[in-house]
Amino acid sequence: MSPSHPAIPPGFRPLSADSGFIGVNGPLYLLHQGEDVRLGLRVEPRHVNPMGNLHGGMMASFCDMLIPLTVHRKGEHPGRRFLPTISLQIDYLAPAPLGCWIEGRAELLRATRTLVFAQGLVTADGVPCARASGVFKIGPELPAGFGV
Known part of the structure; x- marks a missing residue:
C-alpha cells in the first residue's frame, strides 16, 4: 500500500458489506479471534469533515456497527437476530x-x-476518541448468508 493508505493492522479482514450504507461508506475491517472482537476503519479523505478529522456522522455509523457486531460475534446474544438501534449515545x-x-x-x-444494552470504546491510533452506549431491539432472524 502507498504511504497515503497505510496497511491494515495484522489480523483484520474486510467486513463483507458489498452493498448498502457500509458498502458505500466503508470499508470496515473485523478482527475476531476467540473473545477478541474489534472493528476497524482507516480514515480516508471521503470520511473527514472540513478540518480533516473523521466526520461525527461517520463515527456514529462506526459505533452503530461496532456494538451489535461485537455482541453477535462474542456469542453473548442468543441466536442470529437483527439488532436495530433504539438509542445510541x-x-x-x-x-x-x-x-x-x-x-x-x-x-x-x-x-x-427484547432488548440488548451495550457499550464500546473507539481509539484513533491508540488514543481514545469516542465512547458509545446503546440500546438495541432484539429483532427478527437475520437472512441466511448474512455475515454475522
Whole structure:
C-alpha cells in the first residue's frame, strides 16, 4: 500500500458489506479471534469533515456497527437476530485525523427478552476518541448468508 493508505493492522479482514450504507461508506475491517472482537476503519479523505478529522456522522455509523457486531460475534446474544438501534449515545473525546486507524471494542452490559444494552470504546491510533452506549431491539432472524 502507498504511504497515503497505510496497511491494515495484522489480523483484520474486510467486513463483507458489498452493498448498502457500509458498502458505500466503508470499508470496515473485523478482527475476531476467540473473545477478541474489534472493528476497524482507516480514515480516508471521503470520511473527514472540513478540518480533516473523521466526520461525527461517520463515527456514529462506526459505533452503530461496532456494538451489535461485537455482541453477535462474542456469542453473548442468543441466536442470529437483527439488532436495530433504539438509542445510541456517543461522547466524542478527541479528533480522529485523516489517515489514522480507528479501532473499536464493545461489550454487552445486559440483555433482556427484547432488548440488548451495550457499550464500546473507539481509539484513533491508540488514543481514545469516542465512547458509545446503546440500546438495541432484539429483532427478527437475520437472512441466511448474512455475515454475522
